[in-house]
Amino acid sequence: MPVAFQTICWGDTLQAGDWPRVLDLLKAAGYAGVEIFQKPSALPPPEELYRLAGERKLEILGFSGGALVERVGWLEGIKFTKEARKPYLYIEYWEPGSEEALAQGLTLALHYHHLSKLPSIEAAEELLKKWPSLKWLPDTAHIFIGRQTTKHVIDTLFRPELLGRTAAIHLKDWTPIYGRFSHRFTRGFRALGDGEVGMRKIVGEIQKRFTGKDSWVVVELDYARSTPDEDMWGTAKTMAGWEMLPEPREDLKAEVARRGFPSPVQTEPPPFRADLMFQKASRCEDDFYPQLASVLLNCTQAQEVLICSLVSSTGQPTIRGRAARVGFTELLSRDEAKRIARRAAEAKESNVEVAQVESESTLLAVPVLNRFNPNLVRQVMVFRYDPQASDAAEKVAKHPSLAATVGDAVDVYLTEKCLSAAARAARLTTAFESSKELLDETAKLLRESLRCEGVTVFQWSPSTRRLKVGGTTGINWLPGRDGRARDHYEHGHGITGAVLASRSYAVHRHDSRDQTGPARHVPATSSESVTTPMIDSCLSACVFDREDHRIGVVRCRNPIGQNGEIIYFCEDDLSIVEAVMQVVQPALETFDEDRRRRDAFTLLSHELSNPITAMRGAIVDTNKDLGLGEYDRDTSPFKYDYLGQMEGWLDLMVRQLKQYEMAISGRKAPLTPRRQRVFFFADIVAPVVSQLRAQLEQRGFSPKKISYGELESWKSFPALWVDKSMFVQVVFNVLGNAIKYAHSDPNRFSVRIWGETLSDGVAINFEDEGIGIPEDYRETVFERGERVLEGAGAQMPGEGLGLWLVRRIIESHDGQIKLVQWRGRGHTRFHIWLPNSAVAKRR
Numbered sequence: 066m067p068v069a070f071q072t073i074c075w076g077d078t079l080q081a082g083d084w085p086r087v088l089d090l091l092k093a094a095g096y097a098g099v100e101i102f103q104k105p106s107a108l109p110p111p112e113e114l115y116r117l118a119g120e121r122k123l124e125i126l127g128f129s130g131g132a133l134v135e136r137v138g139w140l141e142g143i144k145f146t147k148e149a150r151k152p153y154l155y156i157e158y159w160e161p162g163s164e165e166a167l168a169q170g171l172t173l174a175l176h177y178h179h180l181s182k183l184p185s186i187e188a189a190e191e192l193l194k195k196w197p198s199l200k201w202l203p204d205t206a207h208i209f210i211g212r213q214t215t216k217h218v219i220d221t222l223f224r225p226e227l228l229g230r231t232a233a234i235h236l237k238d239w240t241p242i243y244g245r246f247s248h249r250f251t252r253g254f255r256a257l258g259d260g261e262v263g264m265r266k267i268v269g270e271i272q273k274r275f276t277g278k279d280s281w282v283v284v285e286l287d288y289a290r291s292t293p294d295e296d297m298w299g300t301a302k303t304m305a306g307w308e309m310l311p312e313p314r315e316d317l318k319a320e321v322a323r324r325g326f327p328s329p330v331q332t333e334p335p336p337f338r339a340d341l342m343f344q345k346a347s348r349c350e351d352d353f354y355p356q357l358a359s360v361l362l363n364c365t366q367a368q369e370v371l372i373c374s375l376v377s378s379t380g381q382p383t384i385r386g387r388a389a390r391v392g393f394t395e396l397l398s399r400d401e402a403k404r405i406a407r408r409a410a411e412a413k414e415s416n417v418e419v420a421q422v423e424s425e426s427t428l429l430a431v432p433v434l435n436r437f438n439p440n441l442v443r444q445v446m447v448f449r450y451d452p453q454a455s456d457a458a459e460k461v462a463k464h465p466s467l468a469a470t471v472g473d474a475v476d477v478y479l480t481e482k483c484l485s486a487a488a489r490a491a492r493l494t495t496a497f498e499s500s501k502e503l504l505d506e507t508a509k510l511l512r513e514s515l516r517c518e519g520v521t522v523f524q525w526s527p528s529t530r531r532l533k534v535g536g537t538t539g540i541n542w543l544p545g546r547d548g549r550a551r552d553h554y555e556h557g558h559g560i561t562g563a564v565l566a567s568r569s570y571a572v573h574r575h576d577s578r579d580q581t582g583p584a585r586h587v588p589a590t591s592s593e594s595v596t597t598p599m600i601d602s603c604l605s606a607c608v609f610d611r612e613d614h615r616i617g618v619v620r621c622r623n624p625i626g627q628n629g630e631i632i633y634f635c636e637d638d639l640s641i642v643e644a645v646m647q648v649v650q651p652a653l654e655t656f657d658e659d660r661r662r663r664d665a666f667t668l669l670s671h672e673l674s675n676p677i678t679a680m681r682g683a684i685v686d687t688n689k690d691l692g693l694g695e696y697d698r699d700t701s702p703f704k705y706d707y708l709g710q711m712e713g714w715l716d717l718m719v720r721q722l723k724q725y726e727m728a729i730s731g732r733k734a735p736l737t738p739r740r741q742r743v744f745f746f747a748d749i750v751a752p753v754v755s756q757l758r759a760q761l762e763q764r765g766f767s768p769k770k771i772s773y774g775e776l777e778s779w780k781s782f783p784a785l786w787v788d789k790s791m792f793v794q795v796v797f798n799v800l801g802n803a804i805k806y807a808h809s810d811p812n813r814f815s816v817r818i819w820g821e822t823l824s825d826g827v828a829i830n831f832e833d834e835g836i837g838i839p840e841d842y843r844e845t846v847f848e849r850g851e852r853v854l855e856g857a858g859a860q861m862p863g864e865g866l867g868l869w870l871v872r873r874i875i876e877s878h879d880g881q882i883k884l885v886q887w888r889g890r891g892h893t894r895f896h897i898w899l900p901n902s903a904v905a906k907r908r
Contacts, residue, residue, distance in 0.1 A: 066272070066280045068309055069098030069126050069233070070300075074286040075293040077469070081109040086321060088121050090294060093317035094301035095310040098124035100155070100233070100283050104131030105139035112143070126233060126281055127174060129155030134162040137171065153200055153232045158182035159192060167198055174202035174232040179210045179250070184569070186211060186221060193230065200232035204285070205262050206239040206254065213241075213613050215263030219270050233281035234271065238262045241613035244647065246570065246606070246639035247443070248479050254287040256296070257303050268307050282309070353478050357471070364467070367429070367448035367457040372471075374444050374635035405430040405445060427451070429458050433472045443637070444475060479637055483644035486514040490645045494652035500524070503656070504536025507649050511619065512538050514641050517634075518623035519593070523554065524653070525565060525617045530556045532565060532618060540593050540622055554618075561605050561618050568615060570606040572634050593622060604634035608646040616650055670722045677715055684708050684715075710752050710793070717790040736877035738788035742905045745829065746779040748789060750818060753796045760804055766814045771800075774819030782820040783827060784905040791874045798867040799895055803833040826880075826901050832894040843884050847872045878903050 070091055072079070079087065091099055099118065101108065107130070108114055118125050128136045136154050145151040153174035156163060158181055166173055173196075177189040186208065193199055208218045221227075222234060238260030243253040258264050271282060284304065289296045298318065304310040354372060362370045405428065433444040446468070450457040461467055489510055497503045508520040519540025523532040532554040534542055554562040564571050593603075604621040619642050626632040687708060743749065754771060761768055773779065785792075800816065807814045813834060821828040838846055849869040875882045880899040 066276060066282060066309075067097040067124070067278065068095075068304060069100055069124070069281055069283045070094070070096045070297060071100040071102055071129070071235070071283050071285045073102040073129075074289045074296055075103070076288070077103070077107065078293070079103050079107055081107065084109055084114060085117055086324070088117055088123055089321045089324075090297065090318065092121045092123055093321060094298055094313045095305065096123070096284075096301070098126050098281065098283075100126045101128050102130045105135050106131070108139070111140055115143070124150060125152050126283065127153035127155055127172075129176075132162075133160040133166060137162060137166050137169070140171070153202070155202060167196065172198075172200055172232070174200040176202040176204060176235070177207055178204070179207045179245075190227075193227070199230075201227050201230045202232050202235065203227075204235040204237055205264070205267055206235075206237035206260070209262045210239060210241075210245065215266055218262065218267055222267070223270070223274050228275075231275075231280075233283045234275065235283050235285045236264065236268070237285040237287070238264050241609065242611050242647075244640065244643040245568075245609060245613075246643055247636035248476070248640040249483065249643055251287065256286065256290070257284065257300055265307065268309060272309070357474065361446060361448075361467075361471070365448055365450075365457045365460050366455050367450040368455065369449040371447040371449075372433075372444055373447070374637055405447060429461060431461055431468050433468050433475065443472060446471065479640060482514065483640055486510065486641050487644045487648045489514075490648040494649060500535060500653055500656040500660075503649065503652060505538065506536070507645060508536040508538040511621065511642060511645055514645070515621055515634075515638055516625050517621050518625065519621070521593070521620045523561060523618045523620065525615055532561060535617065542593055542620075561620060564605045564607050565615060565618050568607050568609075570604065570639055572602075572604055593620075602633045604638055604642075606639050606642050608643060608650075610650040610654070611647055616646065616653065619646065673718075673722065677719060681712065681715055684712050706752070710756070713790040713793060717794060720790075736791070736873055738791060738874075738877050740786050741789055743785045743787055743789045743792065745782060745785055745792070745820065746773065749792050749796055753793060753800060756797070757800060757804065760801065764804060764807070764809075764814075765811045766804065766807065767811070770811075770814050771816045771818065774817065779820065781822070783822065785827070785899065785903055786905040787878055787899070787903055788874075791877070795871050795874050795897075798871050799831045802867060803831065803835060803893075807833065807835040823898075826899050827904060829897040829899075830894060831897075832892050834892060837893050838884060846884060847882070875899075 072087065075087065088099065101114075105128075109117070115125065128140075130136075131139075133154060133156060140152075151172055153172040154166060155176055156173050157176050157178045163173060175183075175189055175192055177183055177186050183189045183192070189201075193201060203222055205218050205222070208221045209215070212218075212221075222231075236257060238255045238257050239253045239262055240255055240260040241253060243249045253260070275282070284300055286296055286300060298313060301310055301313045305312045358370045358372055361367075361372070427450055429448040429450065431446045431448075432442045433446060434442060448457050448461070452458070490507065493503060493506050493510065497506065504522045504524070508522050511522075512518075512520045519538060521537040521540055521542050522535045524535035525532050554565070557563055557566040560571055602623055604619075606619050606621075608616055608619055610616050621634065621638070621642070624632050624634050624638070750773070754768060758768060800818075803816045804814075815834045817830075817832045819830050821830070847868050849866065872882050875897055878899060879902060880897060882898075883896045885894050885896045
C-alpha cells in the first residue's frame, strides 16, 4: 500500500524555496506521497508545487495547513488530472467555508482530534452521517487516547460503515506519561513504536485489511525532537523494518544535503529581547507574565498589551485565564474577547497570522501556538495602539518570530512550574503515612501553585463507583445542592461526576454557567463555601495515573490575578494539576494497597478465630476423655506432649495474627514473650524433629542424620526461662531451612545441634552441610523479605521471612543470633546467644 508523510514536523520553518529539498528527501526516504501541513503563504504557487511533486513521482494527498478558506482560494483554478489527483482538504471541525468547498466539488477529510471542537469519535460520526460526501481521516493516536486500547483503535479503523469513506489513515504514536491536557498532552506524541498505541500490531492489521492503490497511510510526527529531516528519516527506517517502505537511500540523502536549498536568512535583528524572556521563564518567577507583557510593550511600542490564554479545546473559543497586562485598566469586554478568540482560533495554523479586530480603538491580536503542537493555540497577545502614532502592526508582521519566541518562553515557564510542583509533590509522598494526610497537603500544594482560593481532591473508587473527598484546603464542599443528601459523587453525577465520566475537564462558574469542556450544560449538584464573596471561577479536572486509569477529580476555585482580583482558570492550569497528581498517584496506590491488605487481614483474622476456638475446645475435650492433666511421660499414652504442642502452636498463631494486624495498621508491634520454665532439648528440639519427620521423609533424609552432640551435655544444660511456643518456631524455622537447603544426595545431609553454658549466658548452635549461604548475605539474610538470590538458593520458594522472625524472637528475649560460618568455610552455622536473664533459676 502507498505511504505518505505529513510535513507538520517542519512547522513554520519552511518557505517556498525549501520545497524542492523537502520533496527530494521524502523521495529518497521511500515515501510515495505527501500531506502538506504548511499554510498556503509558505508554499510555491500550486502549479509549481504540483510540478515539483510530479517530477519526483510523489502524490500530493491533501492540504492541512491554514484556514480552509485560504486553501480553497489557493487551489482555485487548478485543473486536476490523473497525474495530479484531486487532494483532500483536512478539517478538524465544520469550519467556515466547509459547505461551499463541498459545493465546488472539493474533497473534505474529517479528522477527529482529541483537543478540538470534535473531541469524540461519536461527534465526528454525526457529521459523517450528515454529509455523505465527507471523507474520514482517522488518527491512531487520537482514537487510542479516547478509549485506551489498541484493539479499539483497530476496530475503529476498520469499521465497515467508515472504511469505504477513509481518505487515509494517520499513523501516530502516543504515551500517557506526559498527561492528557494541553501543554503536557502534546509532549506525549512519540516516534512510531516508542509510545503505547501498539503500532506494530496496528501496522500488521493495516497490511492485511487495508489494501489497494487508494488505501493510503500517512505518517504523522507532530514535532521534531532532533531535526525534522532526521526525524523523518528515522521514521522511514522504522517503516522499512515493518516492510511498509523500501530501505531509505542514504546516497540520495547525501546528494540532497550537498545541493542545500537554504532558506532566505533574516538579516534584521528582531526588536525584542528573546534572551530576557527566557531568563525570566527559567527562574519561574510569579511575575513572569507581567514582565513578559512589559517586554512586548517595549519592543512593539504599543500603547497597551494584554496576554491571556485561549480556551479553544471544545465549544466556542474563549479568552480567559492567566491574564497579564500593561496599560489595560480592565480586561476586554465580552464581545471583544469573543471576536479575538474566534479570529485567533481560525488563524491557529500559523503563529505569524495577525488578526485585526475592529473596536473603539485599534486592537491587534496575535495567536501564540503550543511549541510542541503547531495546531494548538496557547495564548493570545492583544496590542492596543493608535495607528496614527504607532506602527505596532507593522513591527509584529515584519518579525513573525515574535509569537514563536513568546511561545517558547511561555513553554519554558510552564514546564518549570510543572517540574517545580512535581518535585514538591515527590517530597510530600515520603512525608506522610496516610492518604488523607497526603491529599490534604497535595491540595495545599495545588492551591499555592495555581494561586487560587481553594482546592478539593476527590478520590475515585472503581469498586463502589463513587467520588469521595480525599483532601481539601481553603474551601468547604457542601453536598446535596440537588436536594439529596450525599457525601459523594456518583459516576456521571453533577459536574464533577460528569468530568469523571467524560475523562476530561470543565471550566465553569459556580452556578454552572459559561462552561467549557465536555461537562458543559450539566447542572451543579453541590456548592462550596469560600471566604471571597465573588464565587465565580471553577476548574474541575479528571486526573489519571501513568497507566491512564482515572484516579479522581480535582476541583479548584477562584484563581487570583496579579492584583488580587478573581480571574478565570485556563488549560495551562490543567498541566500543573496533572503534573502533581501523576507524582502523588503511586503513593496513593501504596496507601490503597495497604488499606486493602489491612482489611483483608482483619477479615482473615476474624474468620480464623472460630476454627481456632473449636480446635482448642477439641484439645480440652481430648484431655478430659483421656483423663490427662499436666503432661507426664511416665503416665501419658503418648511419647511426646502432642496435645500440648498443638495448644502451643494455636496460641502462637493467635499472637502472631495480632502482631501482624498491628504491623499492617502502622502501629508498633513488639513481641512480648510469655516466659515459662523450659528444657530446651526435651521440650523444644525433640518435638520439633518429630514434627519435621514428614519433611525429612519427603526428601529421603534420615532423622538419624540430625545429631545433638553429647546427650549427657544436654542433661547439664540449664533450663531456660523463655516463651516455649516462640522457641518452638525458632527451631522449626532454622531446622526446616537446613532440610530445605540441603543437597539432594541423602548421604550428604547432616545437621548438628548442641548447647553451651557460658559465663554470661548460654549458646545454642545449629550447623549443617547444605548448599550454604554466600558471605555477602551474612547480615542481610536476617532482614525482612531478603532471600539468597544466587545459585541453587535462588530456585527455592519462600518469602524471606523465616530468619527475620527468628531474629525478632531472639531479640525479644534480649539475645542475639549470628551467622558465624558460611559456604566458603564448608558449613552454615547459626549461633544463638541468650543472656543469664533467659536462664531459669534452679529450684
